[in-house]
Structure formats: C-alpha cells, structure tokens
Amino acid sequence: MTQQSPARPGRPRSSQVDEDILEAAADLMIEVGLDGVGIDRVAKRAGVSRPTVYRRYSDRTELLIAAIHWAFRYQPEELPEPSGVEEMLRWWAHALEAPENARIRKLMLRLMPAARDHPEFAAAFRRLSTEPRNALIRRVLERERERGRLPRDTDLEIIRQILAGAVTVHLTTHPEGTTVRQAEEFLLAVLAHTRFRPNGHET
Structure with missing residues (x-):
C-alpha cells in the first residue's frame, strides 16, 4: 500500500513535481518538525500551488508519510x-x-x-x-x-x-x-x- 492518492482528472502529473513536493515536505520536517509543516508551506517550498499538492495528497498526514517513505527510498x-x-x-x-x-x-x-x-x-x-x-x-x-x-x-x-x-x-x-x-x-x-x-x- 502506498500513501499516494489515486490520480485525479486534470493535466498529466509531473514526476519532477512529485519529487519536489516530497523533498520539500521531508526537509521541512527536519528543519521545523511536524508542527511547522503545512500544505501551504510545502507548496511554497516546492514552488507549486496548493491545488497541485492536493491533487496528489488528500491531507497533511498522507503527504508527510509519503515524504518519509520517499526519504527512505x-x-x-x-x-x-x-x-x-x-x-x-x-x-x-x-x-x-x-x-x-x-x-x-x-x-x-x-x-x-x-x-x-x-x-x-x-x-x-x-x-x-x-x-x-x-x-x-x-x-x-x-x-x-x-x-x-x-x-x-x-x-x-x-x-x-x-x-x-x-x-x-x-x-x-x-x-x-x-x-x-x-x-x-x-x-x-x-x-x-x-x-x-x-x-x-x-x-
């Protein structure tokens, strides 16, 4: 089971955007802890919009767990x-x-x-x-x-x-x-x- 949400209708997803979002979330967890990591902050760090993040992850918990798994490879x-x-x-x-x-x-x-x-x-x-x-x-x-x-x-x-x-x-x-x-x-x-x-x- 992965924590990534099923693809939703819209433009094709970019693998580089996926990487940028997960890297941003992982690095923010390290820098500021879980309390300081929100969807808006991850989106800004990754250089994407808030809806771009939500097309991939339904909530903050899902995003954070996906980022941890990304870090562990x-x-x-x-x-x-x-x-x-x-x-x-x-x-x-x-x-x-x-x-x-x-x-x-x-x-x-x-x-x-x-x-x-x-x-x-x-x-x-x-x-x-x-x-x-x-x-x-x-x-x-x-x-x-x-x-x-x-x-x-x-x-x-x-x-x-x-x-x-x-x-x-x-x-x-x-x-x-x-x-x-x-x-x-x-x-x-x-x-x-x-x-x-x-x-x-x-x-």
Missing part, C-alpha cells in the same frame, strides 16, 4: 528482505550512518517524539509504515529461530523490540552521528547479548 512493502538478522543490522547501520543517508538520520531524530505529540499522525504512520517493517523483521527472526540460531522458546517480539530500541539508543546517544562501522558494531553487540547463536544448533 522504499515503500514499506518494497523493502528488500535480508538473508539473516546480521545482514539486516548491517543494512540498518548503513541507513543510519552512511553520508548519503544524512537526511534519514535527521528525519528519524525528528520523528521520535511524534507518537506523543501527534497521535493521529503516529497511528497512521504505525499502520502504513511501522507495522509492515515490523512484519519483515519478524519474518527474519522466525527464519533464524528455524535455523537454530535462536532458541525455540525465544519470544521474537521481545528480540524485535530490543533491536529497535538499540537503534533509538544509538541515535539519541550519537545525535551528530558516528561511522557505519561503529553503528554496525553496536547493533551486532546488542544482538550478541540476546540468546542469538551465530553458528546455530538445535535447542
């Missing part, structure tokens, strides 16, 4: 599936700290308080973005348990929460960033302190 249902949990954490480290992903890091830091301050946005984001991503993480962890790399009685939801919490800790304790390697080492160290067994065996 994947729709949630299009995320590639890693071969295992270690590869998944390496991908996370790259998303957090690679220089070309600076926008992602800044956006994640801005989004952290959203659940408390913007419950309507948080509920939509959880349904359209967080839960599809969590479903992928659960599939990865289920495969690891089947391989014997996690004990059969492992509560996979707890492991998922531990790994997600590690991302939050890394971001909040290193707001200016580290290196990809440092982030990867931290996430893998957290994994090592669960009951994960790198070589796997029957339990």
